[in-house]
Amino acid sequence: MESGKQLPVAILGGGPVGLEAAVACALAGLDFVLFERGTIADNIQKWGHVQLFSPFSMNFSQDACRLLSESGQTVPSEGSLLTGREFVEQALAPLAETLKRFGRIEADSEVMYVSRDGLLKSDLIGNSQRQAVPFRLFVKAESGESTVLADAVIDCTGSFGNHNWIGNGGIPCVGEQNFPERIRYDIPDIQGADRAEYQDRKTLVIGGGYTAATNVVNLSELAKTNPQTQIVWVTRRRCSVPVPRIANDSLVGRDSLAVNANKLADADNGPVTWMPGYVVEEIQNGVNLPLSVVLSNAENHERTVIEVDAILGNVGYQPDRSLYKELQVHECYASLGPMKLAAALMGETSADCLAQASHGIDVLRSPEPNFFVCGSKSYGRSSRFLMRIGIEQVQLVTAELSRTLANREPVQT
Numbered sequence: 001m002e003s004g005k006q007l008p009v010a011i012l013g014g015g016p017v018g019l020e021a022a023v024a025c026a027l028a029g030l031d032f033v034l035f036e037r038g039t040i041a042d043n044i045q046k047w048g049h050v051q052l053f054s055p056f057s058m059n060f061s062q063d064a065c066r067l068l069s070e071s072g073q074t075v076p077s078e079g080s081l082l083t084g085r086e087f088v089e090q091a092l093a094p095l096a097e098t099l100k101r102f103g104r105i106e107a108d109s110e111v112m113y114v115s116r117d118g119l120l121k122s123d124l125i126g127n128s129q130r131q132a133v134p135f136r137l138f139v140k141a142e143s144g145e146s147t148v149l150a151d152a153v154i155d156c157t158g159s160f161g162n163h164n165w166i167g168n169g170g171i172p173c174v175g176e177q178n179f180p181e182r183i184r185y186d187i188p189d190i191q192g193a194d195r196a197e198y199q200d201r202k203t204l205v206i207g208g209g210y211t212a213a214t215n216v217v218n219l220s221e222l223a224k225t226n227p228q229t230q231i232v233w234v235t236r237r238r239c240s241v242p243v244p245r246i247a248n249d250s251l252v253g254r255d256s257l258a259v260n261a262n263k264l265a266d267a268d269n270g271p272v273t274w275m276p277g278y279v280v281e282e283i284q285n286g287v288n289l290p291l292s293v294v295l296s297n298a299e300n301h302e303r304t305v306i307e308v309d310a311i312l313g314n315v316g317y318q319p320d321r322s323l324y325k326e327l328q329v330h331e332c333y334a335s336l337g338p339m340k341l342a343a344a345l346m347g348e349t350s351a352d353c354l355a356q357a358s359h360g361i362d363v364l365r366s367p368e369p370n371f372f373v374c375g376s377k378s379y380g381r382s383s384r385f386l387m388r389i390g391i392e393q394v395q396l397v398t399a400e401l402s403r404t405l406a407n408r409e410p411v412q413t
């Protein structure tokens with residue numbers, strides 16, 4: 001490294017929020033390097049066939065729109081409801097290309113660990129002197145492993161893909177890890193590429209959120225052309241409907257998903273059998289169908305055995321915090337998100353993510369100076385996050401970094 005060089009802001013994750021962090025850094029004149037472990041917006045591409053609930057204007061900042069149009073790209077209209085794939089192709093991937101004029105965008109580069117150069121987690125506890133010491137990142141790319149130093153880190157690595165387990169109590173049930181080819185935890189392209197796995201088959205869907213609802217609705221659509229398709233829908237909660245509606249939900253697509261899924265669960269002669277108030281105890285080889293699943297009634301603990309072809313476990317995701325385990329990050333023991341933000345979120349009464357604000361910069365600060373967790377990862381296990389919040393978060397963080405990094409001493413090497 002050159003003598004007297006100031007270090008970049010390291011942005012971890014090239015999803016919508018990481019890219020917005022890069023936009024904010026570019027406009028603030030902060031040098032940045034963004035690491036994405038796969039291709040740009042890799043997580044969104046995994047559910048690219050699903051339509052977003054929120055209109056484009058909520059998912060992409062005005063600044064990002066301006067950068068795109070200045071580089072000659074057509075910007076999607078404000079109200080458009082894009083699929084995940086369209087969002088990547090029409091906005092996020094071109095934005096990443098545009099951002100290369102301002103900083104480094106490193107795809108296929110996974111940040112494995114972050115620490116402070118020469119300091120351990122237990123050194124200078126809660127002491128702002130840690131700020132004077134650069135961050136040290138261990139990065140793994142196809143070209144090999146490397147160490148990168150940075151003055152600040154914005155962790156936007158999301159939580160999608162790091163799924164919760166379907167077993168009773170949130171740990172794997174007996175057998176859960178033995179059938180990886182038959183148990184998925186995401187949103188397969190049921191009417192497209194993954195159709196053969198589900199048509200005229202019996203699928204167990206587990207979970208009471210919008211991801212489970214999406215799978216139930218898509219499987220039911222498949223049942224219209226392939227009438228042997230059956231769905232057993234298990235929810236842990238015993239409510240009047242599987243997906244409680246949000247009062248006066250202004251995201252029309254989200255509300256109609258809840259309405260449609262609830263109708264399917266209620267129908268007597270449809271393809272869906274709803275089993276409220278059950279948890280999964282064990283999964284074994286079946287006799288007539290490939291999987292035999294032991295369910296227990298959460299109230300009276302009575303057991304029921306069903307046989308199915310496949311399982312879709314949609315019981316949420318949680319952040320992978322191993323990346324920053326050598327840093328002094330104060331986490332909530334319930335949500336696994338950064339503590340101050342978690343406390344602010346717990347104080348909220350509305351289940352509607354639209355009702356939320358970003359809660360300001362203070363809740364994003366942790367005992368580790370100049371280290372910030374933003375985006376969906378900052379919400380820990382909560383699924384209420386919206387991209388709109390992440391955009392506000394990274395704008396606040398970048399404004400803070402512009403102030404704190406302005407007076408930094410160049411690193412002497």
Ligand SMILES: Cc1cc2nc3c(=O)[nH]c(=O)nc-3n(C[C@H](O)[C@H](O)[C@H](O)COP(=O)(O)OP(=O)(O)OC[C@H]3O[C@@H](n4cnc5c(N)ncnc54)[C@H](O)[C@@H]3O)c2cc1C
Nearest residue numbers: 013015016017037042043052053054111158375376386387
């Ligand atoms: C089906 C579905 C529909 C949704 N619809 C909406 C909607 O309509 N509106 C809305 O606001 N939100 C919606 N969400 C939530 C939405 O996914 C998030 O708001 C958004 O993707 C979060 O962006 P993010 O950048 O925080 O995380 P992600 O999109 O998860 O991006 C994280 C990125 O970090 C990368 N990464 C992970 N680990 C590392 C590492 N160690 N090193 C380097 N890179 C790494 C990943 O590959 C990924 O590209 C939806 C979610 C799902 C699953």
